[in-house]
Amino acid sequence: MAAKEKGTPEATAETVPTPPGDARITWHHAPSPHTLLAASHGAGGGIEARDLRALAAALPARGVSVALVEQPWRVAGKKIAPAPSTLDTGWRVVWPALENAGLPIVAGGRSAGARVACRTARELGAKAVLALSFPLHPPGKPERSRAGELLATGVPTLIVQGGRDPFGRPEEFPELPADMELVEVAYGDHGFGLPKSADLDEPAALALITGAVAGWLPRALG
Numbered sequence: 304m305a306a307k308e309k310g311t312p313e314a315t316a317e318t319v320p321t322p323p324g325d326a327r328i329t330w331h332h333a334p335s336p337h338t339l340l341a342a343s344h345g346a347g348g349g350i351e352a353r354d355l356r357a358l359a360a361a362l363p364a365r366g367v368s369v370a371l372v373e374q375p376w377r378v379a380g381k382k383i384a385p386a387p388s389t390l391d392t393g394w395r396v397v398w399p400a401l402e403n404a405g406l407p408i409v410a411g412g413r414s415a416g417a418r419v420a421c422r423t424a425r426e427l428g429a430k431a432v433l434a435l436s437f438p439l440h441p442p443g444k445p446e447r448s449r450a451g452e453l454l455a456t457g458v459p460t461l462i463v464q465g466g467r468d469p470f471g472r473p474e475e476f477p478e479l480p481a482d483m484e485l486v487e488v489a490y491g492d493h494g495f496g497l498p499k500s501a502d503l504d505e506p507a508a509l510a511l512i513t514g515a516v517a518g519w520l521p522r523a524l525g
Contacts, residue, residue, distance in 0.1 A: 321396035323389050326396070327378050333364070338367045341370040342355055343371075353495060372401075418437070437449075439471025454479075463512055465487075469492070486511070495512070
């Protein structure tokens with residue numbers, strides 16, 4: 304059974320036991336929620352990623368609760384993510400705790416977390432998928448495409464991709480079906496970091512991301 308923990312005044316934390324170890328959900332509750340965005344992190348970082356923090360700060364005021372999910376390897380303080388199948392297992396076991404909110408769930412994540420959301424969306428009953436910095440291929444190896452995972456979500460999907468992402472620039476993505484959208488963050492790298500020469504600063508880039516997600520959600524949920 305999930306164990307409730309105290310969090311900050313703005314958020315609460317919940318520990319969920321899974322076969323690979325304890326996962327953790329940090330809840331950012333909307334006052335009158337109509338949707339839940341559940342999002343996990345990538346293989347190189349945690350829920351402190353700038354895009355995840357921005358969504359957790361911006362969406363609750365729009366009626367979207369945000370649940371940031373830390374995979375067991377990250378909770379345990381390990382430096383290297385496990386195999387994709389292990390990540391999927393952790394996500395599946397956390398899912399019932401997310402369903403307890405009683406809201407339509409949009410599955411999301413950044414990088415490796417986006418891949419997990421794509422692979423499991425249909426089986427878990429997610430209403431839509433948010434893929435932040437989807438790793439279309441390993442850097443420098445476009446022949447090792449992961450487009451199949453993305454195209455198989457089976458639900459409305461929004462991809463938010465940096466214009467300089469070495470894991471896949473927007474122009475490298477295949478033609479997308481009608482229920483998939485792609486938003487480019489100009490100059491952004493894999494973490495949506497920007498070069499000093501960009502005519503876009505970080506607050507503007509994050510506002511672009513949160514605005515794109517907030518605008519897409521009503522279309523995705525119909």
